[in-house]
Amino acid sequence: DAGITQSPRHKVTETGTPVTLRCHQTENHRYMYWYRQDPGHGLRLIHYSYGVKDTDKGEVSDGYSVSRSKTEDFLLTLESATSSQTSVYFCAIRTGGDETQYFGPGTRLLVL
Amino acid sequence: DAKTTQPPSMDCAEGRAANLPCNHSTISGNEYVYWYRQIHSQGPQYIIHGLKNNETNEMASLIITEDRKSSTLILPHATLRDTAVYYCIVFSQGGSEKLVFGKGTKLTVNP
Numbered sequence: 001d002a003g004i005t006q007s008p009r010h011k012v013t014e015t016g017t018p019v020t021l022r023c024h025q026t027e028n029h030r031y032m033y034w035y036r037q038d039p040g041h042g043l044r045l046i047h048y049s050y051g052v053k054d055t056d057k058g059e060v061s062d063g064y065s066v067s068r069s070k071t072e073d074f075l076l077t078l079e080s081a082t083s084s085q086t087s088v089y090f091c092a093i094r095t096g097g098d099e100t101q102y103f104g105p106g107t108r109l110l111v112l
Numbered sequence: 113d114a115k116t117t118q119p120p121s122m123d124c125a126e127g128r129a130a131n132l133p134c135n136h137s138t139i140s141g142n143e144y145v146y147w148y149r150q151i152h153s154q155g156p157q158y159i160i161h162g163l164k165n166n167e168t169n170e171m172a173s174l175i176i177t178e179d180r181k182s183s184t185l186i187l188p189h190a191t192l193r194d195t196a197v198y199y200c201i202v203f204s205q206g207g208s209e210k211l212v213f214g215k216g217t218k219l220t221v222n223p
């Protein structure tokens with residue numbers, strides 16, 4: 001499982017509230033990713049990081065921000081949650097050798 | 113958009129080999145073929161990848177045609193726990209940062 005954990009695993013929140021999801025890795029991989037998965041859309045990249053304080057946008061970054069203040073943690077923040085952000089969120093790391101991406105267990109977010 | 117084409121669904125009997133095809137006719141020379149699977153509601157699980165040679169690991173074998181325009185993932189002895197959606201992805205190491213997941217193949221292993 002490449003030592004990836006996500007927290008919380010499930011969250012219910014209300015529209016307009018801020019939400020932060022955490023991805024934690026134990027193996028000091030440089031690259032980390034946040035994806036969301038929705039029916040009919042597959043996995044879509046939100047943001048990714050290529051080092052501490054180095055992040056970039058993916059294809060569906062609007063409404064999301066990220067931070068990476070230390071190698072092991074990559075945080076995804078919904079500044080003001082909307083119902084369209086109801087989704088399953090997956091974190092991934094990329095290994096340095098063969099550049100394979102490994103995924104965490106996911107966080108199910110429901111925005112009411 | 114995904115650069116691969118897979119059948120939407122397949123069935124396999126438990127204990128038999130499952131052969132999952134993938135077409136990637138526009139693959140470029142530096143793109144690898146990766147296979148992942150996703151068991152209901154879990155995170156995608158890496159299975160195997162290759163460039164042009166056939167590959168085998170403890171989970172599966174990957175057969176890539178000589179022209180690299182298609183490949184087959186082989187699960188040699190499918191079990192009920194192999195029921196999942198299988199994704200074939202082409203990915204350029206050191207290039208694009210994201211994996212593009214298509215719709216995949218829903219494999220159902222029947223007892």
